[in-house]
Amino acid sequence: MSEFTPGPWTLEMGLLWYITASGEIVAVVDEDNPADAHLIAAAPELYGALVYWDNHYWAEHDCFGPDRGEDGSEDGCLLCFTRASLTKARGNADA
Numbered sequence: 001m002s003e004f005t006p007g008p009w010t011l012e013m014g015l016l017w018y019i020t021a022s023g024e025i026v027a028v029v030d031e032d033n034p035a036d037a038h039l040i041a042a043a044p045e046l047y048g049a050l051v052y053w054d055n056h057y058w059a060e061h062d063c064f065g066p067d068r069g070e071d072g073s074e075d076g077c078l079l080c081f082t083r084a085s086l087t088k089a090r091g092n093a094d095a
Contacts, residue, residue, distance in 0.1 A: 007044025011037055047089055053082050 005021045012018040017029040017037035029037040057079050 004044065004047065007048075009041045009044055011041050047086075050082050050086050050089070054079075054086060057082075 005024070005026050007021060009019050009021045009026055012020055013031075016031055017034060018025055019027040019029070019037060019041050027037075027040050029040065
């Protein structure tokens with residue numbers, strides 16, 4: 001996989017939402033989807049937070065998988081959610 005475009009990513013509104021980094025367009029989002037544009041613009045920081053969490057999670061945990069909590073609830077395991085998200089972001093899982 002190629003490297004991510006380094007952040008920070010910023011938003012510019014024209015006829016569409018333009019997400020840019022160092023003056024280069026990273027993504028373009030339809031004007032009717034500002035929430036998507038904001039989420040994409042935050043991607044480098046969100047990815048960094050997930051990597052930090054994954055690298056600094058030292059507590060042992062009984063993993064019940066990302067879909068179920070210990071009591072069978074839908075809460076699931078935060079570390080498993082983190083690792084699944086990183087796998088997806090790195091292009092190693094089906095979207």
